[in-house]
Every structure is written in C-alpha cells, then in structure tokens.
Amino acid sequence: MTQRVCPWWLGYLLASPLRQLMQDPRKVLAPYVREGMTVLEPAPGMGFFTLELARLVGPTGRVVAVDIQPRMLSRLKARAARVGLLDRIETRVATPTIMGITNLSGTIEFTLAFALVHEVPAAGTFFAEVAMASKPGAGLLFAEPAGHVTTANFETELETALHAGFELVGRPAIHHSHAALLMRT
Numbered sequence: 476m477t478q479r480v481c482p483w484w485l486g487y488l489l490a491s492p493l494r495q496l497m498q499d500p501r502k503v504l505a506p507y508v509r510e511g512m513t514v515l516e517p518a519p520g521m522g523f524f525t526l527e528l529a530r531l532v533g534p535t536g537r538v539v540a541v542d543i544q545p546r547m548l549s550r551l552k553a554r555a556a557r558v559g560l561l562d563r564i565e566t567r568v569a570t571p572t573i574m575g576i577t578n579l580s581g582t583i584e585f586t587l588a589f590a591l592v593h594e595v596p597a598a599g600t601f602f603a604e605v606a607m608a609s610k611p612g613a614g615l616l617f618a619e620p621a622g623h624v625t626t627a628n629f630e631t632e633l634e635t636a637l638h639a640g641f642e643l644v645g646r647p648a649i650h651h652s653h654a655a656l657l658m659r660t
C-alpha cells in the first residue's frame with residue numbers, strides 16, 4: 476500500500492465546491508451526525524467535510540479535526556471563521572505515527588476517516604486510537620478513494636479496523652469511493 480501524504484496544495488482542490496456535485500457532504504454525513512455530538516475527524520485537509528460536520532453538531536456540539544499538516548488546518552480555520560463555525564471546531568496537529576488523542580478517551584460519538592488510511596504508516600495504530608477515543612456504540616465512517624486504493628487493499632484496511640474493536644454495520648454508497656460504516660463494540 477502507498478503511504479504518500481497528500482501535498483498541502485492539493486487541499487485546495489479537495490475543498491473545491493465542484494466536489495460537492497459528486498460527494499455532497501450533507502448527504503454523506505447527515506444519516507450519522509446529530510446535534511450536540513462530539514465528532515472526531517482525522518485528516519480533515521482544508522475542511523471539505525469539516526464545515527458540514529460543524530453545522531450538523533450545532534452550537535452545542537464539537538468537531539475535533541486532527542491533521543499532520545498545519546497548512547491544511549490554518550486554511551480550514553479560515554474557511555470555518557468565514558461562515559461563523561470556528562467556535563465548534565478544535566484543530567490539532569498530529570505526527571504521522573500518532574494522533575495524540577488520549578485525552579478524548581471514550582468521548583467520541585462519531586468519527587469520519589475519509590481518504591486517509593492509505594496515507595498512515597500503520598493502520599492498526601490509527602484504528603486503535605480511534606477505538607480508544609470512541610464511546611461504545613459510536614459510529615466510524617471509513618472511506619477511501621477508489622482510484623488510489625484497490626478493493627483488496629480496502630478490505631485489508633477494513634479487517635484492521637474490525638480487529639481494533641469495531642463491527643461492520645453497513646456499506647454506504649459514496650461516489651468514487653470504497654466505504655464502510657462501523658460501530659465501536
């Protein structure tokens with residue numbers, strides 16, 4: 476599996492409004508995210524999904540967005556500030572091998588991991604961190620780009636998630652993506 480990290484400048488393309496025509500963030504996220512939730516988004520990039528997560532959790536909810544590239548996070552914050560959502564979003568800079576989210580232990584109610592896992596050096600460590608941060612019953616929507624990740628590699632990543640303490644509850648259809656909905660056991 477390739478572990479090349481998405482360059483920061485590609486973040487502009489990934490956050491482009493044109494992408495909404497194929498991957499509408501509201502349609503992707505609304506079935507799983509409720510007002511007041513605490514949500515984890517590893518690898519938000521410049522926030523294509525983050526702004527919608529912040530809208531869905533509402534003023535009483537919180538989105539924790541963790542990325543290894545500060546440039547992605549500063550652009551995300553600027554975009555969120557422009558639409559009045561910054562106070563619902565906490566950003567954190569991670570290292571490639573560890574997110575450093577032990578203080579979230581058992582608090583997360585939903586996690587979005589979109590187009591990330593093929594970039595992390597150790598998927599097992601990544602899913603173990605998400606499992607540790609998640610409440611029992613919390614959802615994890617895990618998706619990978621079909622162009623970059625083969626079906627076989629996606630299934631291997633999924634097995635890793637299941638071993639970390641998640642169970643498979645669905646296979647949502649998302650344009651040009653492999654996707655799985657998991658639940659923390």
Ligand SMILES: C[S@@+](CC[C@H](N)C(=O)[O-])C[C@H]1O[C@@H](n2cnc3c(N)ncnc32)[C@H](O)[C@@H]1O
Binds near residue numbers: 519521524590
């Ligand atoms: C392909 S982009 C996807 C961005 C966003 N999820 C989206 O779908 O638009 C991958 C993102 O993962 C981040 N990333 C790569 N490795 C990471 C890691 N180990 N922990 C957190 N973020 C990481 C990159 O900096 C980049 O912002």
